[in-house]
Amino acid sequence: MTKTNKDKIPGFRNYNKWDKGFRKYREYVSDSYKYIRLGEEGSKYHFDNETPEETRENIAPFLAALIAGAVAIQYVEEKDFYYNNEDMEIIIKFKKTYSGMKKDEITFSLMKDVILLLEKEEQQLIRIANAYDQKE
Numbered sequence: 651m652t653k654t655n656k657d658k659i660p661g662f663r664n665y666n667k668w669d670k671g672f673r674k675y676r677e678y679v680s681d682s683y684k685y686i687r688l689g690e691e692g693s694k695y696h697f698d699n700e701t702p703e704e705t706r707e708n709i710a711p712f713l714a715a716l717i718a719g720a721v722a723i724q725y726v727e728e729k730d731f732y733y734n735n736e737d738m739e740i741i742i743k744f745k746k747t748y749s750g751m752k753k754d755e756i757t758f759s760l761m762k763d764v765i766l767l768l769e770k771e772e773q774q775l776i777r778i779a780n781a782y783d784q785k786e
Contacts, residue, residue: 659728659730660727661726663724671715678709682695695708726741730744731760744760
C-alpha cells in the first residue's frame with residue numbers, strides 16, 4: 651500500500667482544514683477586488699452604501715474561517731510523535747536532545763517522559779472529561 655502525503659513524516663497535518671478557511675478568505679478578498687472594479691453589481695459581499703462597521707461585520711466570518719484553519723494546521727517533524735484517529739489527534743513535539751544515548755535508552759526516556767506528562771496533566775484530562783459530560 652502506498653503512503654499518502656498526509657502519512658509522511660515530516661509533513662503538514664490538517665492542511666485541508668487550513669485550505670478550507672483560506673479559500674473562504676480568498677473568496678472575500680477576490681470579491682473586494684470585483685467590487686472595486688465593477689461596483690455593487692459585480693460583488694457578492696459588498697455594496698455601495700456599506701459603512702466601515704458593516705465591512706468589519708461582513709469580514710468577521712471570513713477571518714474566523716481563516717483563523718480556524720490556521721489553528722488546525724500542524725507541522726510534524728521527524729522527531730515528533732503524531733497520532734490521529736476518529737476520537738483524538740495527538741502531536742507531541744520533543745525538544746530535549748538525547749545525544750550520546752543508545753536507541754533503546756532514548757525510547758525508554760521518551761516513553762517515561764510521556765507517561766510522566768500524562769500523570770502530571772491529570773487535571774487537563776478531568777477537564778476534558780467534564781466538557782464531554784456537559785455536552786451529553
